[in-house]
Amino acid sequence: MKSISANCRAALAALFLTTAGQAGAQAPAPDYSAYPCLSYTLDCGKLATRKPQVKMLEGTLNGNAEKGKQLAQARNNGNCLACHVMKGGSQPGTRGPDLSHYGSAGRSDAETYTAIHDMRTRNPDTLMPPFGTNGILSDPEIRDIVAFLQASK
Amino acid sequence: MRLKIRTLVFAAIASLGTTATVAGDEPYHENYPQAHIDPARGVNGDIGFSDTLPFWRTEAELERNAKWVGDPNEQWKLNWKFMDLDRVDLHPGHLAVDEGEAMAAKLAKRNPAFLACLADGGKKLDGLAAGYPKYDKALDRIVTVESRIEQCAKTVLNEEIRQGTPPNNKISVYFKSLSAGTPIKVDIGDGKVMESYRRGEQLFYKKTGQLNFACASCHVPGSIMGHKLRGETPTTPFADAAHYPTYRTPIGALESLQERFARCLGQMRTAQIKPGDPAFTDLEVFMTVLSNDYPVSVPSAR
Structure with missing residues (x-):
């Protein structure tokens, strides 16, 4: 066996460092027992999935794009960046469509709102969490994210 | 203990389509579409699945592909196997x-x-x-x-x-x-083992939690596997069980496979169950059958 190259060692060291930086804080785990779980014995094991839910945007959007940007980037919040390339933010995901020019696509606030609320209503095969239906984002938060997306040109 | 420093080191898309079951008064459930996995193939089932097996199966292949270590686009294809056994420095x-x-x-x-x-x-x-x-x-x-x-x-x-x-x-x-290097042989000829495997397989595809994710949402072809999920790129489930318990650098401690499941559930925003829970045991059986014929690979780091 040859010995490890300097490059590889540096890469590995970097790897240890980056992963170490993501150390999970020991905060008490939030209660997710209102959603289905894997248990055979707990009640959540028998819980139904919340059905796809069409929700229309009521009134004008009235969202705050700057707030929406923060929500979209926060790992403990929308975390849209986990799967999408967006304006700003680091380490974007690549599974979902690139949203960094979403505002130039000519999509309405209404359809964008409905999609974030529950993308399953548009695409039953989607991997995207039903942000509104499952209470991940509130109505004003979704409005903020819509505003951020529409401002991304 | 040998501590040599060594050279470091897409596929048949699962039929897409969320399967929702509604039968009579049964509650509505969503499952990620099931990929075809033949338990008899063991680790070789990765061929036609992630198709990354040829890059990490042997020492020689890992060495040949060591250039991918640290490459944000290619590294996931090594399935982290460059961090098993004595392939990395003392940890x-x-x-x-x-x-x-x-x-x-x-x-x-x-x-x-x-x-x-x-x-x-x-x-x-x-x-x-x-x-x-x-x-x-x-x-x-x-x-x-x-x-x-x-x-x-x-x-x-x-x-x-x-x-x-x-x-x-x-x-x-x-x-x-004491089994390091020995090929894993979960006895799939045992009916009880296979019953557990099938239950574990069902759990692997069950959508759970606030994010409505299944294990499969990140770990089958056509899912997030091989794509970036923030800083991570989810890898194949094949041969994954082989390197546990592993030394986890993010927590600075050993972590068993079932503790890893629990960590995943946290990331999926799903209610926790404890190591030793029958559901986790079934999931471990499923995962370990996917490591059959691949060597036990401890100690390791992730």
Whole structure:
């Protein structure tokens, strides 16, 4: 066996460092027992999935794009960046469509709102969490994210 | 312990389509569409799945592809196997093997029946871990290495060495190190093992939690596997069970496979269950059958 190259060692060291930086804080785990779980014995094991839910945007959007940007980037919040390339933010995901020019696509606030609320209503095969239906984002938060997306040109 | 520094080191898309079941008064459930996995193929089932197996299966292949280590687009294809056994420098996972050995020796000194219990009545642990999980007729349940340690400590020494605790993980990584390099052989000819496998397989595809994710949402072709999920790129589930318990750098501690499941559930925003829970045991059986014919690969780091 040859010995490890300097490059590889540096890469590995970097790897240890980056992963170490993501150390999970020991905060008490939030209660997710209102959603289905894997248990055979707990009640959540028998819980139904919340059905796809069409929700229309009521009134004008009235969202705050700057707030929406923060929500979209926060790992403990929308975390849209986990799967999408967006304006700003680091380490974007690549599974979902690139949203960094979403505002130039000519999509309405209404359809964008409905999609974030529950993308399953548009695409039953989607991997995207039903942000509104499952209470991940509130109505004003979704409005903020819509505003951020529409401002991304 | 050998501590040589060595050279470091898409496929048949699962039919897409969320399967929602609504039968009569049954509650509405969503599952990720099931990929076709033949348990008889063991680790070779990755061919036609992620198709990354040829990049990490052997030492020679890992060396040939060592250039991918640290490459944000290619590294996932190595399935992190460049961090198993003695392929990386000294880390606490190696030290844990020695600690586990000392702990096991101490317990066996108190009562030699402890070792006999771990060794299925024999005297040596060598190679045994490669046969886990397995069905224990006397106990009438599936046992994992970690549940065996817990059960032997309880029955022989009346001591609690619970699964998912550091002492259990240390003894486990020692126990498994005595099978390092031995191909994993979960007995899929055993009906009870296969029942557990099938239950585990169902759990793998069950959408859970606030994010409505299944294990499969990140770990089958067509899912997020191979794509970036923030800083991570989810890899194939094949051969993954082989390197546990592993030394996890983010938490600075050993982590068993079932503790890893729990960590995933947290990321999926799903209610927690504990190591040793029957659901986790079924999931471990499913995952370990996907490591059949791949060598036990402890100690390791992730």
